[in-house]
Amino acid sequence: MNTTDFRRALALGIDRDQLNETFWLGRHAELRGTRGQQQVQPGPSTASSGRRWTSRRPTRCRQGRLAKKDAEGFRLRTDGKGRLRLEIMTLGGQFLQFTQIAEMIREQWKKIGIDLVVQEVERSLALQRTAANEQQLGAWNNDGASISSRSDARVSLRHHRRRRLSGPLYAKWFQSAGTQGKEPPRA
Secondary structure, eight states: OOOOOHHHHHHHTTHHHHHHHHHSTOOHHHHHHOOOOOOSOTTTTTTGGGGGOOOOGGGGGGOOOOOOOOOOOOOOOOTSSBOOOOEEEEETTTTOHHHHHHHHHHHHHHHHOOOOEEEOOOOOHHHHHHHTTOOEEEEOOSTTOOOSSSHHHHHHHOOOOTOOOOOOHHHHHHHTTTTTOHHHHHH
């Protein structure tokens, strides 16, 4: 997940048009604007980058080091410990159908050889697991409003220690001035 090419390949394996038609009845563009991805707020140099990896292109989902596949077509781990399996935790009873959206993405990722396990959990349990760094992926809405620059993205980790939905070890590193947690990679 720390490899940019891997994250881009996952993004290219998602059919956002199918998601839009299924969950937003084709009205997503009217309700929210154009499809995009999480990023810092667009500026002069990033105006188009919010859509760069949002069109489904499974043929571009090559995974150099993850080229080996099992008999069912799923990619194999590089450490030889079987199938590469990603887990996404969703919250039930939310205003968006995160579990059903994740299930659709699971089916889409099968086509690029990624095995996604979808696990719906109760909200307080999800927050507890996230704080304990026991979450690989999570689903939540994001309008990008909280991050206005790359430096703000690093700063935001400093101030969300208790309810951080991603990067709890990075947040702990900032909170402790580098004595605990894990130092985030430099962008």
